[in-house]
Amino acid sequence: MLFDDVSVSSTWLAVAFASLVFILGRYASPNVDENEPPLVKPRIPFIGHIISMFRDGSNLYVNLFKDRAEPIATLPMLNGKLYVINSPDLIHSALRNNEISFGPFILETSKAMWGLSDNAMASISVEANLKGGMQLIHSTLGGESLHKLNVNSLSRFMTYLNRIRPDETHVVDDTYIWLRDMLTDASATALFGAKNPITVDKMNLVWDFDKQAMLVAAGLPRFMTKAAINARLKMNDLLLSYYKSGGDREKGVSEIIKQRVPYLRKTNFTDDDLAHMELMITIQSIKCWNRKKYLFAAMPSLEVTLLAGSAMPLALRVTTSAPTTIGYI
Known part of the structure; x- marks a missing residue:
């Protein structure tokens, strides 16, 4: 009888919960x-x-x-x-x-998403500062600036592909990780130049954050987003060292970094504020480049063949019959 009571109670709880959800x-x-x-x-x-x-x-x-x-x-x-x-x-x-404003959305999500300080929030809450920062994104991600960023990304990407010599076979155990890591490094290096802080051994932090990024933006409790927050904090530290050492003024830095950093500093951003806010540029640029269309546009001479009987994750045999289109970098 005791177990019958438990069963009935559990059933009623399930019914009550389902009814609540429906209502x-x-x-x-x-x-x-x-x-x-x-x-x-x-x-x-x-x-x-x-x-x-x-x-x-x-x-x-x-x-x-x-x-x-x-x-x-x-x-x-x-x-x-x-x-x-x-x-x-x-x-x-x-x-x-012009009738659609992204300002309120940026202000609403930025503090939770990127962990901005009160100082940074006060700065971007000034309409002129926010508008100026957005205009710099638009102006430096188009035309010649965008072309240069793409060329630098592809050039870095080709340094990996060109390690596979003509008529040489290279076995890849995990296709997704292989492509993801190459594209992540290429994107980050094109952005930050020679002192790129998101190095190969740190790029897993980008994807650890990305897995729960939407939950972080929604402001869910930290215990639910612990992995993403920890990854973000580690990337903040990497970017802080980059800005403190003047990495943004080194050779090969993208126009978007070159122009946004001095602009944000004029609006009272500290190096620590930059290390948080500019993580937005980092994540979005890397995710943009991790698309199949860029891969196939970059390496038309690359032949990729599934290894017979390979289990997931996919294993590939990659063979190049000629040097890649950008040549040996």
Whole structure:
């Protein structure tokens, strides 16, 4: 009888919890106007997208697009909502639209996401400072500056590929890690130049942070994002040493770093503030370059063949029949 009572109690608890979730999902979820983007409901009402964010990190958006290939969508989260734009054309339209302001979003998420100090928050809360910083991002990530950044990234990338001599076979145990590490190093070196602090032995910190980055931005308790916070703090220390030693003034530094650093210092940013704020540039640049389209554009002469019978993670046999297009660097 004792176990029967326990079973009944557990059943009623399960029913009560399910009812609560349903009620919250039905009545506490945000209302969506007919003019807003299509609603993509989570499988678990009310909290489903938050669970997916915790589990998948930034891959949440990729997985959602696979399920619902909407050019733009509305994600209900608790009693709020999040707009996700998947279409490149719509993204460019949003960025060009003067009526859309990213300032409030930046201010809302920056302190939690990047761990900004009160001093840094006070600086970017001044509209002129925030606007000036955003304008520098736009001006240095286009035209000749962007071309130079791309060439430097590819040149660094080719130093890895060119180690595979013509007609030589190179066996890769884990394809994803192999490509990820090369592209991460290439991106960081193109940004920071010769004194790049995100070296090969430290690049795992980028991906440890990325796994829980969205949870950090949402301001969830630290015990839920401990791995990401610890990774961020270690990268902050690396960047702090870089700025203190004047690494941003060395040869090969990208225009975005060259121009933003003195600008932010004029707005009262300290070296420690820079080490936190400019982690944003680091993470986004690295993630941008870790895309397959850049890989295949960079090495058209590279032949990649799956090894027969290889288990996951994939193993590859990589063979180059000729030097890569940028030549031996």
